[in-house]
């Protein structure tokens with residue numbers, strides 16, 4: 001059999017309706033149709049070609065990005081694409097650009113923190129891209145500690161203006177995407193100072209560059225922060241540095257939904273909580289969870305297809321060697337990642353719902369679910385991005401030597417993806433926020449205030465800290481109620497143990513700092529419980545299509561039992577399960593790998609990714625890996641000449657010297 005036939009053969013083995021699974025993956029038939037149509041549109045457009053990207057110099061890459069962003073905008077207008085279609089188009093163009101921050105943070109910041117009047121003034125211009133904006137919060141000296149930002153916005157009652165200033169080197173804005181070379185405007189976070197009094201960090205709309213010739217406005221120093229990790233990768237983005245030298249803006253450019261400054265310089269706070277100033281971060285963290293499932297599924301698609309094509313060892317009587325996907329070690333490394341991609345997809349969908357719900361409530365001045373929305377977005381952003389970053393690297397290793405080639409697509413995907421563990425909140429810092437939320441929840445138990453939402457299980461803490469797992473045989477681990485109770489018991493026991501340890505400290509903040517490593521683990525356990533429980537909830541829905549639900553049940557079980565195996569120490573040390581039950585879980589996991597094996601190629605086909613989007617020879621749909629790798633090698637600039645440039649200067653003299661020495 002030729003390499004090109006391997007995947008066709010695999011596709012014949014699928015035990016479910018792939019077309020129906022594509023719809024489940026996309027979220028709805030409507031979303032599937034948009035995604036399918038737009039991804040093909042992008043793939044067939046030569047301007048969106050990206051196979052040469054890692055070879056470009058920084059300047060050429062940046063210009064190529066500008067060209068793609070402009071072309072995308074032109075197509076969006078020509079084709080009158082809806083907001084959803086336009087977002088899908090930018091996603092499939094697959095090149096980080098200033099537009100991500102304009103649409104993803106600048107506009108949401110104005111929508112979330114601006115008054116009606118401010119929205120009416122700024123949003124129409126932003127929607128038409130007559131102005132381009134970024135989100136300028138982080139500084140050279142402070143990123144995580146937002147309250148420690150140093151940029152100042154002093155109110156000048158004489159002129160009814162704010163004076164934006166960077167008082168120190170460390171107050172220079174540093175990192176904002178789109179700032180370096182493109183943005184005309186920014187939402188700048190600065191300390192509001194009125195009459196010498198510091199009112200903390202607030203958002204201000206500041207124009208940075210002239211709308212006529214793009215030069216920085218007086219008092220503004222702006223540029224790019226320089227090359228980042230990896231070739232190609234995130235270097236298409238102009239992450240920027242920005243300093244203000246007493247730049248004046250009108251008073252009405254402070255975002256005033258949360259608090260206001262009057263003409264007389266009076267500071268007033270609305271009923272809305274101060275934390276709404278952080279609202280844009282909550283929004284973006286939610287989108288990052290869905291992005292994790294996309295990045296992970298992309299890496300898994302590449303590694304799965306290649307693992308079915310690649311053969312090593314095991315030839316019998318001159319027959320074909322074993323497909324590496326049939327090695328149990330390959331399966332135990334790869335299949336949990338496939339299951340994780342589906343798990344993150346579903347928890348991302350749920351988080352989107354949660355965010356829509358909290359937004360609706362906020363509009364009606366109901367702020368009760370904001371702490372939970374903050375904890376869920378922070379925690380799930382952290383857990384899914386860390387797992388995805390690790391998984392992309394694992395996929396590279398699963399592809400052996402060829403995974404290290406740029407043409408596998410995996411090195412660039414890794415380099416583009418890993419900052420997700422840092423931006424929009426360092427993952428550890430965010431887990432500590434979840435831990436604070438959990439400790440607060442535990443401390444309120446018994447006060448008559450029942451925990452709700454994702455912490456509702458804490459309401460059964462007495463049972464969960466005493467219950468015994470009922471598993472006696474490996475197949476008992478297939479019961480959703482058994483899995484859920486084990487994850488709930490682990491999470492509840494870890495949180496309660498932390499709370500008990502904390503209570504021994506006379507100074508709670510000191511205790512929190514001392515126990516922070518344990519608190520982070522408790523937060524991870526809580527977040528993993530959310531992901532598992534949302535997967536199980538998804539399976540309670542009506543899911544049409546032959547065999548589709550069954551495959552998803554298998555994936556859900558793989559995901560949960562893989563986590564259980566990986567964190568066995570937590571489950572056993574908390575007494576949530578016994579060592580014997582842990583061994584039975586592992587036995588069941590092996591059976592599940594065999595069960596899903598025939599369908600794995602179809603399960604990655606269900607992502608419906610074009611070869612253009614995958615950007616990987618190893619992951620190409622037809623599996624013609626070897627021919628394509630061979631052809632690609634010859635396209636490398638080094639192969640433009642047979643004898644390399646530099647031969648005469650640097651190789652020949654050494655060779656000659658060697659010959660001379662040999663003669664001596």
Ligand SMILES: CC/C=C\C/C=C\C/C=C\C/C=C\C/C=C\CCCC(=O)SCCNC(=O)CCNC(=O)[C@H](O)C(C)(C)COP(=O)(O)OP(=O)(O)OC[C@H]1O[C@@H](n2cnc3c(N)ncnc32)[C@H](O)[C@@H]1OP(=O)(O)O
Pocket residue numbers: 087090091099100101103104105135137138143144145146147177275276278279281282284287370371374422423424425426429430433436
């Ligand atoms: C191709 C794409 C196509 C289209 C684009 C569309 C979409 C894409 C969208 C976006 C693009 C995506 C990616 C682009 C790439 C990169 C973008 C990166 C952008 C950034 O990085 S912006 C900068 C982000 N910075 C951070 O995240 C900083 C992290 N730090 C913090 O959030 C906070 O400082 C803190 C939470 C760590 C601590 O804050 P604090 O000290 O003020 O708070 P306390 O710990 O004292 O808590 C006080 C109180 O407030 C509660 N709290 C804190 N945060 C929030 C919040 N966000 N919401 C609600 N409540 C919050 C906290 O729980 C405490 O409550 P309590 O009740 O008093 O205990």
Ligand SMILES: Cc1cc2nc3c(=O)[nH]c(=O)nc-3n(C[C@H](O)[C@H](O)[C@H](O)COP(=O)(O)OP(=O)(O)OC[C@H]3O[C@@H](n4cnc5c(N)ncnc54)[C@H](O)[C@@H]3O)c2cc1C
Pocket residue numbers: 101135136137138141142143144145174175176177234239419422423424425426427428429432
């Ligand atoms: C590619 C990229 C794009 C970005 N885009 C933007 C943007 O558009 N706009 C913007 O404003 N910002 C942006 N940022 C900045 C980003 O949001 C910050 O870098 C991020 O929030 C982390 O903050 P930091 O750099 O201050 O990390 P630090 O807080 O300095 O982290 C350093 C280390 O200290 C640890 N640490 C910090 N605080 C604590 C604590 N309390 N307890 C325990 N450990 C702690 C962290 O875990 C980490 O290990 C971007 C960053 C990157 C890399």
